[in-house]
Amino acid sequence: MNSSAPGNSNSPKFLYDLALDSLVRGLGTTVPSLERIHRLPELPRNILIDVYEMMSKRDFLKDTLLEELCRLEVFTRLVRYSPARSKLLRIVASLMASKKMLASRLSEAYIARYGQDWELNGDLEEERKAEEMMQLPSAARQDDRARELLRDYVADDESPGTSSSSSTCRRQDSDPNKVPLQPEPNVMPLTNLQDLPAEELQAIDTGLRMGSFLSEAGWMQESISVLSCLNARLKRLPPHKYWLEMRYDCLQRLLYAESSHCNFKLAHRTYEELIELNRSLTDSVPAQLVALTYSQISAMYFARNEYVNSHMWSGLAMRSLKASAPPRIAIDVLRQAAKACVVKRDFARANLLICQAVRRARQHFGVNHQKYGDVLMDYGFFLLNVDSVFQSVNVYKEALAVRRGIFGNMNFHVAIAHEDLSYAYYVHEYSTGDFSCAQDHVDKAVTIMKNLVPSNHLMLASAKRVKALLLEEIALDKMADGIDEEDLLLQSEQLHNFALLLSLEVFGEVNVQTAKHYGNLGRLYQTMNRFEEAERMHQKAIKIKTDLLGAFDYEVGLSIGHLASLYNYQMKKYRDAEKLYLRSIDISLRLFGHSYSGLEYDYLGLCHVYETLHDFEKYLQYAHTLENWQILRGQNITQNKSSYPAIEEDYTIEEVKSKFFNMSAPNSSKVSPPQLEFN
Structure with missing residues (x-):
């Protein structure tokens, strides 16, 4: 029965909703009712998720619902069902908003079951195996099960940093689009590796799905706990056919959660594990997973304000991205590369990438999906x-x-x-x-x-x-x-x-974020008439930004303009202010053109400088320039003009890559493929 079909009071949709409402109204906290609730997972998943969603809207059932969803078998069954993803996210949000700590309960349950020693004793071991085997195929199909899990979790349509589960996007051993990565001599041939036990497949599958779901739902610490537990378990496993691929995928998901949560010490350790695995990459690891991993590394460096490294890794991700990549992976790689281009002031490339990411997200996921919201955040940036x-x-x-x-x-x-x-x-x-x-x-x-x-x-x-x-x-x-x-x-x-102080503790002195904080304090001290302190703060910001970003970066121009303002209006260092204003204007014109909004403050500042110095010829020159700027700015606002209008045309991945790598860079040089040394 289609629960989403529209209709009147005689329609299947109306009758379905009526039946759901009747079922949920009959639930309560009596013993018979609790027994009925405990048997709800026997329902088909499309019906079960609707029942749970309706329960999540009734306060008196939330405690009971919490206990049901904390059962790993129940949660795993739902999280594996892609059509239920959005509803499951809303259910978790409803419970967490009511202080029903489902996220921590799930992570604790996973760690309690799979984070302990493998050898358990007595009835607990038998009970655990019985529960798990209810979800598993026979031993004769274990290898098929492993392949199925790999297809699912590498191409999972509903987990962060992964992709659509469309069968056309699943990895095949003969896929011609894989990255031709050569194994090192110490890599054991696949024929000598052990098969993975069915019970272990369940632990891995549950950990990957739960860890990704929790980070997607915004519960990063719980996601980190689950994926760290799984990573430790994978490291203890003897070599098997899918060990490298599973570890690689687990680590990239873990890196996403750690970087998003600004836990950079853990993220760096995870990054080092990924780099070590790169030494052993073979063509058994799908190109789409390699591209996604490089993109996650780029995102880590981006969060740490290390923009050169972020840009380099995003370039590697673009190189590894193939036409066969599922939509979610393609979107994530495109939008991260776009952000890396923005901070390198490569706006033409960034526009190409982010517009393609927005269009793909809208077409493949719709305007109410989390992925579309994620891409809009990057487009706003x-x-x-x-x-x-x-x-x-x-x-x-x-x-x-x-x-x-x-x-x-x-x-x-x-x-x-x-x-x-x-x-x-x-x-x-x-x-x-x-x-x-x-x-x-x-x-x-x-x-x-x-x-x-x-x-x-x-x-x-x-x-x-x-x-x-x-x-x-x-x-x-x-x-x-x-x-x-x-x-x-x-x-x-x-x-x-x-x-x-926090930035100094986490990033150190020589970091763009630290420099921004110095600049912010400089502006504040200027307002508070603490001019010498303001000058020192601005000078620190300019030096750090120049050393890290180069003399003509936007951030450098911003700090130069702030110091010019201090010299002009407070410290009466007019000639110093003049030089700084001219430098700031030069940077703005290079990057943004003649209608850039920030030029107004520099032109006004120069007019004040020249008026004070009685240099009326230059005063009139910049007063005229300011008038022209106002006209041009007004036209752009009225006509809603942009230097980088949205690209409305759809391109294939190969077309995007071709345009990206052949487009002129801001300094008129071409982007060459980044070279990495993993030693």
């Missing part, structure tokens, strides 16, 4: 960086709506969406001084993060950084009206220093 701020705000709003529709309000992914939208609003409303929307979203981000992560977590510090920027601007506006708002500035300083 691109638009904000190419000065399409209004469009960026709208895209972030749509992304937030998608995530809230899936995860509710109290969720890690939702907090990130609130923070990114807040910052986009902050940039958009900078000229108007109305930061109410930005403040509302950052307050929500901070509140959510306080409930989900420790007080010294980087993600909380990131949200507090945005809040500090807003407090400073609000204080400035009130001070302009004659209102003393020193308390707001002191709050802002406290938040900035908290973020700086």
Whole structure:
């Protein structure tokens, strides 16, 4: 029976919903009712998930539902059923919002069963085997089962960092699109490896699916616990046919969760394990898994603000991406490569990649799917960086709506969406001084993060950084009206220093994020009339950014402009300010063109410098330049023009790769395939 078919009161849909409602209304906490609930997993999965979803909407049944879903056999049965994915995410969100800690219960149950010594005694061992064998085929089909699991979890349509389970995308031994990776002499021939026991397949399959589901649902720490347990188990296994592929996939999923949770020490250890496995890569590892793994490594470096390495690994991922890659893998590789291009200011390539990722996500998953929300977050990031701020705000709003529709309000992914939208609003409303929307979203981000992560977590510090920027601007506006708002500035300083100290602890001094915090403090100290401290902060930011990113990066230009403002309006170092303004303008014109919004502040600053120095010829020159900028900017806003309009055409993966690798780089040089040395 199709539970989604529309119709009237006589339609199958109406009758189906009526039957569901009647069933759930009859459930309760009596012994007979609990026995009926315990037998619900005997229902077909498409019906079972609907029953559970209806139960999740009734508070008096949530405790019972929690206990049912904590049974590994029940949860694994549902998580293996791709059509139920969105409903299962909503069920978990509903339970977690009601303080029913399903995520931690699931991770604890997995570790209790599979993280202990393999040899168990007595009735517990027999019970465990009996439960597992209910889910397993006969021993004669164990090898087929292994192949099935590999197809499923490498091409799983509903897990982060994986792909569609379409049969056309499954790996075949004769696939001509595999990366031709040569094994080292110490790799044992496949014919000498042992077959994997059926019970072990169940442990691996459950761990991979549960770990990925938990990270997709936003419960990163629990995902890390499950995947770390599985990784340790895989390392203890004797060599078998699928050992390399399974370990590789487990590690890339673990790396995703650790990097997303900003646990960079663990992520680096996982990265080192992946690099060690690269020494033994054979063509038994599908090209799609290799591409995805390289993309996850790029994402780790991106989160650590190490943009050169992130860009290099994303290039490797693009090289490994094949036309046969399932949609989810193709989308994830494209969007990560796009982000790596954005921070390298390679906007033309980034536009190509992110537009293709958005179109694929919309076509393959629909506009209410988490993957579409993920891609919109990255598209908003691109638009904000190419000065399409209004469009960026709208895209972030749509992304937030998608995530809230899936995860509710109290969720890690939702907090990130609130923070990114807040910052986009902050940039958009900078000229108007109305930061109410930005403040509302950052307050929500901070509140959510306080409930989900420790007080010294980087993600909380990131949200507090945005809040500090807003407090400073609000204080400035009130001070302009004659209102003393020193308390707001002191709050802002406290938040900035908290973020700086944490960044120094995690990343060290020479890191882009640390430099940004120095720059933020410099601006704040300028507002607080602590000019020498402000100068030192800006100079630190400029040096670190220049050393890491080069002399003509956007971030360098931003810090140079801030120091120019300090010299111009507060410290009266007009000639120094003039030189810095001209450098900032040069960088902006190189990257963004003549209508870039940030040019306004530099042109106004130069006009002030030349007026103060009585250099009226140059004053008139830049006053005229400012007028032309205002006209051009107004035309672009009125006509909704963008330097990088959305690409509406669909390309094949091979066409995207061809355009990507043959497109002129910002410095007019071609991108060569990155070379890696794994020694």
